[in-house]
Amino acid sequence: xxxxxxxxxxxxxxxxxxxxxxxxxxxxxxxxxxxxxxxxxxxxxxxxxxxxxxxxxxxxxxxxxxx
Amino acid sequence: xxxxxxxxxxxxxxxxxxxxxxxxxxxxxxxxxxxxxxxxxxxxxxxxxxxxxxxxxxxxxxxxxxxxxxxxxxxxxxxxxxxxxxxxxxxxxxxxxxxxxxxxxxxxxxxxxxxxxxxxxxxxxxxxxxxxxxxxxxxxxxxxxxxxxxxxxxxxxxxxxxxxxxxxxxxxxxxxxxxxxxxxxxxxxxxxxxxxxxxxxxxxxxxxxxxxxxxxxxxxxxxxxxxxxxxxxxxxxxxxxxxxxxxxxxxxxxxxxxxxxxxxxxxxxxxxxxxxxxxxxxxxxxxxxxxxxxxxxxxxxxxxxxxxxxxxxxxxxxxxxxxxxxxxxxxxxxxxxxxxxxxxxxxxxxxxxxxxxxxxxxxxxxxxxxxxxxxxxxxxxxxxxxxxxxxxxxxxxxxxxxxxxxxxxxxxxxxxxxxxxxxxxxxxxxxxxxxxxxxxxxxxxxxxxxxxxxxxxxxxxxxxxxxxxxxxxxxxxxxxxxxxxxxxxxxxx
Amino acid sequence: xxxxxxxxxxxxxxxxxxxxxxxxxxxxxxxxxxxxxxxxxxxxxxxxxxxxxxxxxxxxxxxxxxxxxxxxxxxxxxxxxxxxxxxxxxxxxxxxxxxxxxxxxxxxxxxxxxxxxxxxxxxxxxxxxxxxxxxxxxxxxxxxxxxxxxxxxxxxxxxxxxxxxxxxxxxxxxxxxxxxxxxxxxxxxxxxxxxxxxxxxxxxxxxxxxxxxxxxxxxxxxxxxxxxxx
Numbered sequence: 161x162x163x164x165x166x167x168x169x170x171x172x173x174x175x176x177x178x179x180x181x182x183x184x185x186x187x188x189x190x191x192x193x194x195x196x197x198x199x200x201x202x203x204x205x206x207x208x209x210x211x212x213x214x215x216x217x218x219x220x221x222x223x224x225x226x227x
Numbered sequence: 228x229x230x231x232x233x234x235x236x237x238x239x240x241x242x243x244x245x246x247x248x249x250x251x252x253x254x255x256x257x258x259x260x261x262x263x264x265x266x267x268x269x270x271x272x273x274x275x276x277x278x279x280x281x282x283x284x285x286x287x288x289x290x291x292x293x294x295x296x297x298x299x300x301x302x303x304x305x306x307x308x309x310x311x312x313x314x315x316x317x318x319x320x321x322x323x324x325x326x327x328x329x330x331x332x333x334x335x336x337x338x339x340x341x342x343x344x345x346x347x348x349x350x351x352x353x354x355x356x357x358x359x360x361x362x363x364x365x366x367x368x369x370x371x372x373x374x375x376x377x378x379x380x381x382x383x384x385x386x387x388x389x390x391x392x393x394x395x396x397x398x399x400x401x402x403x404x405x406x407x408x409x410x411x412x413x414x415x416x417x418x419x420x421x422x423x424x425x426x427x428x429x430x431x432x433x434x435x436x437x438x439x440x441x442x443x444x445x446x447x448x449x450x451x452x453x454x455x456x457x458x459x460x461x462x463x464x465x466x467x468x469x470x471x472x473x474x475x476x477x478x479x480x481x482x483x484x485x486x487x488x489x490x491x492x493x494x495x496x497x498x499x500x501x502x503x504x505x506x507x508x509x510x511x512x513x514x515x516x517x518x519x520x521x522x523x524x525x526x527x528x529x530x531x532x533x534x535x536x537x538x539x540x541x542x543x544x545x546x547x548x549x550x551x552x553x554x555x556x557x558x559x560x561x562x563x564x565x566x567x568x569x570x571x572x573x574x575x576x577x578x579x580x581x582x583x584x585x586x587x588x589x590x591x592x593x594x595x596x597x598x599x600x601x602x603x604x605x606x607x608x609x610x611x612x613x614x615x616x617x618x619x620x621x622x623x624x625x626x627x628x629x630x631x632x633x634x635x636x637x638x639x640x641x642x643x644x645x646x647x648x649x650x651x652x653x654x655x656x657x658x659x660x661x662x663x664x665x666x667x668x669x670x671x672x673x674x675x676x677x678x679x680x681x682x683x684x685x686x687x688x689x690x691x692x693x694x695x696x697x698x699x700x701x702x703x704x705x706x707x708x709x710x711x712x713x714x715x716x717x718x719x720x
Numbered sequence: 721x722x723x724x725x726x727x728x729x730x731x732x733x734x735x736x737x738x739x740x741x742x743x744x745x746x747x748x749x750x751x752x753x754x755x756x757x758x759x760x761x762x763x764x765x766x767x768x769x770x771x772x773x774x775x776x777x778x779x780x781x782x783x784x785x786x787x788x789x790x791x792x793x794x795x796x797x798x799x800x801x802x803x804x805x806x807x808x809x810x811x812x813x814x815x816x817x818x819x820x821x822x823x824x825x826x827x828x829x830x831x832x833x834x835x836x837x838x839x840x841x842x843x844x845x846x847x848x849x850x851x852x853x854x855x856x857x858x859x860x861x862x863x864x865x866x867x868x869x870x871x872x873x874x875x876x877x878x879x880x881x882x883x884x885x886x887x888x889x890x891x892x893x894x895x896x897x898x899x900x901x902x903x904x905x906x907x908x909x910x911x912x913x914x915x916x917x918x919x920x921x922x923x924x925x926x927x928x929x930x931x932x933x934x935x936x937x938x939x940x941x942x943x944x945x946x947x948x949x950x
Contacts, residue, residue, distance in 0.1 A: 174742055178492055185488060188722045189481045198723065200484070204476040206393040207467050210314040212233055218390040264854070265821070268845075271854035280858045285780040351778035355813045384729045391727060397736075400729070404737050412744070419868065422875035426904055427868030433875055437756055438808025442816055447744055491739045581786055581820035653794035661797050665823040670850045 235313045236321040237612040239330035243306035244605055244612070246334075248694050250298030250341070251598070255687045257291040262680035266673065281349050289360045290348045295593065296358060296456060298341060303601035304402065304460040305333070305376070310608050311395055311467045312380070316387035326382045333375045340368045352430060356445050358452055359413050363432045366414045373410070377403055394483045398463030401491060405455030413448035454494040457597050461560075462490075462529050464604045469533055469553045472607050473543055474714035478535035482528055489525030493518050512573070519571035526564035533557040548623035549716055552603035555631065559595030563588060578653070583672070584645025591638040594630070594686055602693055607716050609700045616707050616717035618699035622692055623718070630689035636682030644675035759806025761891035764873075764882050764898050765948065768911040768936070771869035772945025775859065775938045776815070784821035784853070787814075787949070800827040810882060822853055829950040834921040837943045842924075856939075860927055864941035870907040873900050915940045918947075 192198045206217050264270045264284045271283045280286060309330060313319055320327050343365050347353075353360040361369065380403055384392070392400075416432035436444050470477050477483055534557060537543065543550045566588050570579045579585060606623065610616055617623065651671065654662035704719055711717045725732050765773060776782070789795050791802040803826055808814055832840075839846065842860070844853040876882040877900055884900030901907035912931070918940050919931040927937050 178739065178742070182485075182488055182492065185722055186485060189484065192723075193481065200481050201476070201479070203391055203393065204470060204480045206315050206389055206391065207395070207470050208474070208476060210317065210471075212235055212314075212317060212319055214317070216317050216389040220388060220390045265852060268852045268854055276857070279854070283854045283856075285783050285854070288780055288783045351780075353777055353780065355777035355780075355782060355815060357818060381729065392729060392732070397732070400733055401736050401740070404733060405740055408737070408741060408744075417875055417879055419871040419875045422879060423871035424874075426874070427871035428865065431868045431872065433872050434812040436812070437880070438811045438814050439805045440756055441812065441814040442808075445814065488739070491736055494740075577790070577792065580790075581818070583819075586819065652798075653792065655794065655797075661794065665798070666848050666850050669821075669852060 233319055233321065235319045236327065237310060239320070239334055240306050240309035240608065241612055242334045243302050243309060244608065247299060247302040247306050247601065247605060248697055250294055250302055252690050252694060254291060254294030254299050255690055257287050257294060259680065259683045259687050261287055261291055262676070262683045266676040266680045286349065286351060289353060290345065292358060293344060293348065293360065297344070300456055300597055300601065303604065306608070307464050307604050308399055310612070311463070312383050312399070315389065315393035315395060315467065316383055317389045318383060318387050323382065323386060326379060329375055329379050329382065333372060333379060336368065336372045336375065340365060340372060343368065354416065354432065354434065356413070356434070358449055359445070362430045363416055363418050364430055369410065373407055394480070394487065395463040395467045397487055398459050398466070402455050402460040402463070405451060405459065409448045409451050409455065413444050451494065457593060459490070461597050461600045464600050465533055465553060465557060468604050468607050469536055472549055472553070472715060473537060473540055475536050475540055478532050478538065482532050486525045486528030486532065489528065493522045493525060516571050516573055520568045523564060523568050527561055530557045530561040530564070547715060548620060548627050549603055549606050551627055552599050552606070556596050556599035556603065559591060559599065563592035563596060566591070578649040579645060582645035582649045583641045584649070587638045587641025587645060590641065591634060594634045594637065605697065609697060610707060610716050611712055613701050614706060615700055615704040616719050618696050618704040618719055620718035620720060622696045626689045626692040626696070629692070630686050633682045633685030633689065636678055636685065640675040640678035640682065644672045647671060756809055757806055758809035759804055760889050762807050762809055763888055763896055764810045764884055766898055766914060767866060767869050767873060767901065767907050768914040768941050768944040769948045770872055771864040771866050771911065772941035772943065774865060774869060775942045776945060779856065782815045782817040784819060786817035786820050786824045787826045788816040789824055789826050799824045800830060812876065825946070825949060827950055829947045832946065834918055834943050834947065837946055838922050838924060838939065841939060859938040859942060860924055862938045864936045864938045866908055866911050866936060867904065870901065870904055911936060914944060918943050
């Protein structure tokens, strides 16, 4: 196998892999929203409620004490 | 510690806002000079023939591109990072002495690099590679600045209160990584002074890559520096500022996540389109074309997401010049991400490459999308960091229309110029001879070069209005209370 | 899996890096060895030519002039044979350019002379009426940096094995050798010899005087470079 063939295979396999991952991600996003496991849309509130006194959308649990 | 409530600390953001405005004016002023030089070559010696070496087109051109890319845009990216970063992570820079110090060091070193770049480019010290003209000592300084920024990003993330990273942070991280990788690999060079045992200029270096390889690496860099300098971080800005200013949640947060991965995956492939019909392997040129076309999807994913965020709220576009800037920016984003792939189609590229159409494409992207978004971001930030309302709304409106007119004049004239020139280069008469000598194709462009120079000048006038408005906002506008700063920015008449 | 990634900035950054570096790895690396093979007849630059190339870069000539002839009839009619990858084997950096405000210069040595360049650099409009190229009078006064050019020759010879002092096959079957001087003084002397041959074809008295006095103005080096582009 010369370098060109390896290049072509590597290209094809990796692209196919990443396409599969991307579609799996789409499926993950929409199915977990539908099943109610996770509400992705709430994260847009991170920008809307961003005063330092606002309650974080999801607090870091180990970081409860404010330094 | 004094006993007062914790606040976001915008010191570093303010400093970078200043350099954004100053370097924006410098970069665009040089650009306008260049535009007039192309329309009227006598302008090349505007400062007298003694200084012609430093004012002529070829010496100033790298200064224009680098001042706008690494001066204006990069300052804008950092100004917004030091603003957005704290807010969406809900942590103040005042909470960490280390991060505060790093932020200040970041700015100080950046200023030094800017000075070194301006001086060296004026002296003609250049590696000869576009947007990577800096010689090795400056490259090293750039790397240091970049690493400091990385420490700031990951340091701030490390002490965050918000568990999930907002989409803008994703884009900033990608900017950081992307540029780091591209810059390092493209600037691999060997200082000749050391390799030859102390002969010649100490700052001179020679590229590690030769010929076609150098071209491949350069355009892999050149194209993707556009991706990670002009697209990714600007998308980061609009994902924060448009929802915040309009008070509307992002239309679909899921779509924004998808568009992110799509963009990351596809963008790097598209670099090959700069080398169509050159001596790089054929399949790579084809990949460049194909992926450039595919690139429309993630780009439009973000742009449409932004426009849909304004769904049902279009009265805000009419009411607020700030929202106008952002909506026009995302429209130009859609427009230039459609235009780019069209130019990357092989048969179109055969005509467009080496012509002014490419220059037009760059500028409708940069003037219409990047600069509009950065100015909108600064307008939104100003009342929050200076605790004053924006000095004048009517001045903002005036600036908006002057600059929009400027951009339109710019890209329309460059379209016509580019296509005219491309057609004339390839025209043959009935005997199969070339129909035009090269100089014919230059002379015909004069009116378009003039229109372009007018367009550029209008844009620059808008920049001065912007600078004035910001200055007044900083110094003498009405003071505002926290309660006025929720969403729509307060503006004076 | 995905949600896990979204909350871990470090692994998230690694994932981004993998995705963005993939194209570069596959696209660029495998062709490196192949693309850097010189074409038969391609020679490394002499000291004076290299100094001229530095003048070319210093004044950003590549901002307006390409060095890449694409394989179209209109281009080969205008500029000569289309460019081949191996012709650039000794170009560090490459100077293809991205904009043709002026014509391509890839093979300018085939159809322009020393005398033409001299007049043109002094007064472009006098040679090409309607030209928008600025004049470059300072090139007639500034001295070319032979030291740095020589340093670069040593560097590429040492690091990249650029074949100096070796026989190189030419297209017509003959052999040619490009000399790399043993010392800096010798490099200066060789460059001056080359410069004298060019100055002999020039009219500018100041340039002739300078060369006679052992100085090499930038314009002479630039013309040496331009003449070598074939």
